[in-house]
Amino acid sequence: xxxxxxxxxxxxxxxxxxxxxxxxxxxxxxxxxxxxxxxxxxxxxxxxxxxxxxxxxxxxxxxxxxxxxxxxxxxxxxxxxxxxxxxxxxxxxxxxxxxxxxxxxxxxxxxxxxxxxxxxxxxxxxxxxxxxxxxxxxxxxxxxxxxxxxxxxxxxxxxxxxxxxxxxxxxxxxxxxxxxxxxxxxxxxxxxxxxxxxxxxxxxxxxxxxxxxxxxxxxxxxxxxxxxxxxxxxxxxxxxxxxxxxxxxxxxxxxxxxxxxxxxxxxxxxxxxxxxxxxxxxxxxxxxxxxxxxxxxxxxxxxxxxx
Amino acid sequence: xxxxxxxxxxxxxxxxxxxxxxxxxxxxxxxxxxxxxxxxxxxxxxxxxxxxxxxxxxxxxxxxxxxxxxxxxxxxxxxxxxxxxxxxxxxxxxxxxxxxxxxxxxxxxxxxxxxxxxxxxxxxxxxxxxxxxxxxxxxxxxxxxxxxxxxxxxxxxxxxxxxxxxxxxxxxxxxxxxxxxxxxxxxxxxxxxxxxxxxxxxxxxxxxxxxxxxxxxxxxxxxxxxxxxxxxxxxxxxxxxxxxxxxxxxxxxxxxxxxxxxxxxxxxxxxxxxxxxxxxxxxxxxxxxxxxxxxxxxxxxxxxxxxxxxxxxxxxxxxxxxxxxxxxxxxxxxxxxxxxxxxxxxxxxxxxxxxxxxxxxxxxxxxxxxxxxxxxxxxxxxxxxxxxxxxxxxxxxxxxxxxxxxxxxxxxxxxxxxxxxxxx
Numbered sequence: 001x002x003x004x005x006x007x008x009x010x011x012x013x014x015x016x017x018x019x020x021x022x023x024x025x026x027x028x029x030x031x032x033x034x035x036x037x038x039x040x041x042x043x044x045x046x047x048x049x050x051x052x053x054x055x056x057x058x059x060x061x062x063x064x065x066x067x068x069x070x071x072x073x074x075x076x077x078x079x080x081x082x083x084x085x086x087x088x089x090x091x092x093x094x095x096x097x098x099x100x101x102x103x104x105x106x107x108x109x110x111x112x113x114x115x116x117x118x119x120x121x122x123x124x125x126x127x128x129x130x131x132x133x134x135x136x137x138x139x140x141x142x143x144x145x146x147x148x149x150x151x152x153x154x155x156x157x158x159x160x161x162x163x164x165x166x167x168x169x170x171x172x173x174x175x176x177x178x179x180x181x182x183x184x185x186x187x188x189x190x191x192x193x194x195x196x197x198x199x200x201x202x203x204x205x206x207x208x209x210x211x212x213x214x215x216x217x218x219x220x221x222x223x224x225x226x227x228x229x230x231x232x233x234x235x236x237x238x239x240x241x242x243x244x245x246x247x248x249x250x251x252x253x254x255x256x257x258x259x260x261x262x263x264x265x266x267x268x269x270x271x272x273x274x275x276x277x278x279x280x281x282x283x284x285x286x287x288x289x290x291x292x293x294x295x296x297x298x299x300x301x302x303x304x305x306x307x
Numbered sequence: 308x309x310x311x312x313x314x315x316x317x318x319x320x321x322x323x324x325x326x327x328x329x330x331x332x333x334x335x336x337x338x339x340x341x342x343x344x345x346x347x348x349x350x351x352x353x354x355x356x357x358x359x360x361x362x363x364x365x366x367x368x369x370x371x372x373x374x375x376x377x378x379x380x381x382x383x384x385x386x387x388x389x390x391x392x393x394x395x396x397x398x399x400x401x402x403x404x405x406x407x408x409x410x411x412x413x414x415x416x417x418x419x420x421x422x423x424x425x426x427x428x429x430x431x432x433x434x435x436x437x438x439x440x441x442x443x444x445x446x447x448x449x450x451x452x453x454x455x456x457x458x459x460x461x462x463x464x465x466x467x468x469x470x471x472x473x474x475x476x477x478x479x480x481x482x483x484x485x486x487x488x489x490x491x492x493x494x495x496x497x498x499x500x501x502x503x504x505x506x507x508x509x510x511x512x513x514x515x516x517x518x519x520x521x522x523x524x525x526x527x528x529x530x531x532x533x534x535x536x537x538x539x540x541x542x543x544x545x546x547x548x549x550x551x552x553x554x555x556x557x558x559x560x561x562x563x564x565x566x567x568x569x570x571x572x573x574x575x576x577x578x579x580x581x582x583x584x585x586x587x588x589x590x591x592x593x594x595x596x597x598x599x600x601x602x603x604x605x606x607x608x609x610x611x612x613x614x615x616x617x618x619x620x621x622x623x624x625x626x627x628x629x630x631x632x633x634x635x636x637x638x639x640x641x642x643x644x645x646x647x648x649x650x651x652x653x654x655x656x657x658x659x660x661x662x663x664x665x666x667x668x669x670x671x672x673x674x675x676x677x678x679x680x681x682x683x684x685x686x687x688x689x690x691x692x693x694x695x696x697x698x699x700x701x702x703x704x705x706x707x708x709x710x711x712x713x714x715x716x717x718x719x720x721x722x723x724x725x726x727x728x729x730x731x
Contacts (some may be wrong), residue, residue, distance in 0.1 A: 066591050067568045070576045091374035092399060159415060247366050247398025247408075247417065249374070263401050265370045268571060268591035 113178030473661030514702030547611030621689030701727030
C-alpha cells in the first residue's frame with residue numbers, strides 16, 4: 001500500500017496538483033477565516049442593535065405589569081393580556097383612540113406634504129423662472145435651522161388663530177413647511193431628460209399635463225420614499241405634539257400617551273402595556289414599508305447621484 | 308346689510324344673556340327661600356352674578372384613578388350648582404411637571420390645576436396663582452393640617468388649596484426580616500439584613516432623598532429670599548454624615564438604588580428587604596411582600612458616634628387657580644370643591660392619596676392605612692421642600708460619589724457640593 005502511495009505521489013503531475021491543492025486549501029482556509037470573522041462581527045453588531053427591540057418584544061408579553069430589569073425574559077411568566085388591556089380604554093390610557101388620532105394626523109400630513117414636496121420639486125427642477133436660484137439658496141439656508149428653534153413662535157401663531165389643541169393644527173404644523181424638504185425629490189427629477197418635457201410641450205401639453213403624465217410616473221420610486229418619510233415625521237413626533245396638543249387625554253397622539261404611561265405613578269402598572277404599545281405602533285409603518293419596499297430602496301439611492 | 312344683521316344678532320345675544328342671568332338668579336333665590344334675600348354670602352352673589360355658560364378647564368394627575376375621581380367630582384359639582392350652566396373640561400398633567408407646562412403659556416393653562424408644592428414660589432412669582440383671600444364654601448386654613456397650609460403659603464399669603472399631604476419618602480420593609488422595633492435604627496436593620504442575606508436600598512444619587520441624612524443631623528439647605536440657596540452641609544456634623552454614608556455603603560448592606568425602577572426590581576428579586584421610597588410605589592411593593600409588607604418612618608442612623616433621626620422632604624399636592632381665568636370666582640369654588648373634606652376622603656378611598664384635611668386624615672379608614680401612619684410619623688421629622696434649582700445636581704453628585712466610596716477628601720467634596728448648591 002505504502003509503495004503504491006509513494007509511486008503515486010512521486011508522479012510529477014500529481015505532485016503539481018497536490019501543491020495547487022494545498023495552496024488553494026490555504027487560500028480557502030484564509031477566506032473561511034475571513035468570512036467567519038466578518039460574519040461574527042456582523043452577528044455581534046446585529047445582536048447589539050436588535051437586543052433592545054427584542055427586549056421590548058418579550059417585555060410586552062410579561063405577566064408582571066411593572067418594571068423588572070433584573071431579567072431579560074419575563075420572570076413571572078408570559079401573557080398576551082397586555083395587548084388586550086391596552087385596548088381597554090380608561091380615563092388615562094386610551095391607546096386605541098391615540099392610535100387613530102396619530103393615524104389620522106399622519107395620513108393627512110403624509111398626503112399634504114407629499115403634494116407640497118412634489119410641487120416645489122417640480123417647480124425648481126422643471127420650470128425656469130426669475131429668482132429660481134435665489135429661492136433655492138434661501139430654502140437651503142432656512143433648512144439649516146433646526147425646526148425646534150421656531151417651536152415657540154409656531155405655538156403662539158397657532159394659538160392666535162385658535163389651532164392649538166386640535167388635530168387640524170397638528171396637520172398644519174407638520175405639513176406647512178414640508179415643501180422645504182424638496183432636495184432629494186428635485187435631485188431625482190433633474191435626472192429625467194428635459195427632452196421628454198419639451199417633446200410633450202411641443203405636442204401642446206400644459207405644465208400640469210407634463211407633471212401628471214410624464215414626471216409623476218417616472219418619479220414613482222422617489223414619491224414612495226417621500227410618502228414614507230412624510231408619514232414617519234408625525235407618527236414619531238413628540239416635541240411638537242406635546243407643546244401643541246394640550247391636555248385632553250382624548251386628543252393625545254401615541255407618543256405623548258406612551259410617555260405618560262412612564263410617569264412615576266403609572267410605571268408600576270403600565271410598563272408592560274407600554275412595551276406592548278411600543279410594539280404595536282411599528283405595525284402601520286411596517287405595512288407601509290412592505291407595500292412600498294421595492295420602490296423604496298430604489299428611491300433612496302437614485303436621487304442621490306445628482307442634486 | 309350684513310353689518311346690521313350682525314349688530315342685531317349681538318344685541319339679541321346680549322339680551323338673552325341678561326335674561327338668562329335674571330332667570331338663574333331668580334331660581335336660586337327661590338330655592339334658597341327667603342333667607343338669601345340680602346345676605347352677603349359670596350357664593351350666593353357669585354351665583355347671582357353669573358350669566359351664560361361658565362367655561363372651565365381642570366388639569367389633574369395623569370393617573371387613571373385620579374382622572375376618574377376628578378371627573379366624578381366635576382359631575383357632582385355641576386349637579387350641586389345645577390342652576391349654573393357649566394362647561395368643564397378635564398385634562399391630564401402630572402403634578403410634578405405642572406409648573407413647566409403652566410409657565411410655558413400661562414394664558415393657555417387650565418383655570419384650575421394641581422401641582423406639587425415645591426413649585427409654588429415660582430408659580431406665584433410668575434403670576435400663575437390666584438391668591439386665596441376668601442373661602443366660598445369652607446375655610447381652607449382652618450380645615451387643613453398646618454404643614455399643608457404652610458406649603459400653600461408664600462410670604463404670608465395663601466395661594467392654593469391643599470389636596471394631599473403624602474408626598475414624602477419613608478421606609479418600606481419586609482416584616483419577615485425586620486420587626487417593628489428593628490426598623491427604628493439603621494444599625495439594627497443592617498445587622499438583621501446581613502443575617503438574612505438581604506440589602507437595604509436607598510437612592511443616594513437623588514438629592515431629594517439624600518437631603519434626609521444631612522437634615523437629620525440638623526444641617527440646613529433651603530432657598531433664601533435672595534433667590535439663592537443656603538447650605539451648611541460642609542460644617543458641623545456634615546463630614547461625619549458624609550463619612551457615615553460612605554461607611555454604610557462600603558459595608559455593603561446599605562446599597563444605592565438608582566431609581567424607582569431598580570427599587571421595585573430589587574424587591575421583586577428578593578435582593579432588598581427594605582427600601583426608602585414613596586407612596587406611588589406602595590401598591591407595587593404590597594403586591595410583592597403581601598402580608599409581610601410594612602411601612603414605617605425613616606430609621607435613625609449613627610454618624611460620628613451620634614445618633615440622628617433621618618429626616619425627609621415633605622410636600623403636598625395643591626390645587627391652584629389661574630388668575631388669567633375668565634371665571635376666577637367659579638374656578639375658586641371648583642378648586643374648593645375638589646379639595647374639601649368629602650373630596651379628600653373619597654380621593655383616599657379611590658386613588659389612595661393621603662388627605663391634608665384634618666378631619667379626613669383623622670377618619671378611621673385613613674388611619675388604618677400603613678402608608679398614612681408611616682407618613683404622619685415621618686412628617687414630624689420632615690421639612691417643606693423650599694429649595695432652588697441649583698440644589699439638585701451638585702447634591703446628587705455628592706450622594707452618588709459618597710455611595711460609591713470614591714471620595715478621598717470628604718471635606719473638599721462637601722465644600723465643592725456646597726459651592727454648587729449655593730451658587731447664585
